[in-house]
Amino acid sequence: MAVTARAHHRVVGYARQVATVLRTLSGTDLVGLYLHGSAVLGGFSPAHSDVDLLAVVARPAGEAGQYRTGTAVGRTIDRCPGRGLELTVVTAATARSLGACPFEVRVAGSPDGSPHVIPGTGHPGDPDLVLHAEVCRRYGLAVAGPPPDRIFAPVPAGRLREAICRQLEWALVQGAQGPAVLNACRALRFLAEGSLCAKVEAGRWYLSKSPHHPLVAEALVLHQSGDRRELSGAGARFVAEARDLLLAADG
Incomplete structure (x- = not known):
């Protein structure tokens, strides 16, 4: 798949390290590990x-097993x-039918901070899995396991549409102004094409339809520079119109 060629080689290398950790913990229990988001859609920085x-x-694993998995992966951050x-870990049953979007464990964190481990036991579910799973199915890179589809x-x-509206x-x-407008x-x-894409690509697509649109042009600059300034009134109206x-x- 051409889109997976966009994945940065360092990102793929790190993802393989995570796969090794998961295999060590769960043996043959790991079905697959999939890279999604900007690393495969484009615009990764x-x-x-x-x-x-x-x-x-x-x-599924019990809460102790979920913590064990999250802690081990957290050591790689x-x-x-x-x-x-x-990182979100789900069962094969959830991948086939998202239902209430239950998960086994979520791990988040930055290289200069402590990882945040959220066990899935007792959690109502993660609605973001709707978009993550579909991006994986369409464009994901299988770091381990069979093709995502x-x-x-x-x-x-x-x-x-419900998941995008919630976003x-x-x-x-x-x-923030840049990500919010580009998400819109x-x-x-x-809505126009049925496609899912990265924020930068979406902004460029919009400008191809409405050249020199000042709000979207500004959002691209802000997002690519990492500027997290607050959503402006014009930005909020643009996002609300897309939601409507x-x-x-x-x-």
Whole structure:
């Protein structure tokens, strides 16, 4: 798949280290490990992008096993070649049918900070898995295991719209100008073409339709420079309009 060629070789190398840790912990229980996000969609920046991984295991573990997995993976974060690591572990059953989006464990953190381990036991689920799983299915790079389209079932378009709308709602509450506006561009491209893409690519797509659009042009500059300034009034209106179009499509 051409899109996986975008994955930075250091990111792939680090992901293979994580796969080794998971295999050591769970033996043959690891079904696959998949790289998603900007590393495969394009626009990955070591200074500003996370390394996004989704691991699939054959069966659930108890809370102690979840902590053990999260702690072991957390020890690798100092080698992460991006801004931070975002790993979610799910079962094969969840990959086939997301349901309430349960997960085994989530691990997040930056190379200069302590990892944050969230066990899935007792957790209501992670709705972001809807988009993560679909990006993995379409574009993910199998670091370990079979191709992702053999592991992840397609997510219905209506559920994808709901997930993207929820992402835009979050941006309206606490988003920064660059990512929020580019997420709105990503939503508009999904509505127009059904495709899922990186934020930078979405902004460029929007400018190809509306050249010299000042808000989107500014958002690209802010995002690529890592500037996290607050969402402006014009930015909030742009994001809200994209959200309303998604809601209208669902209606």
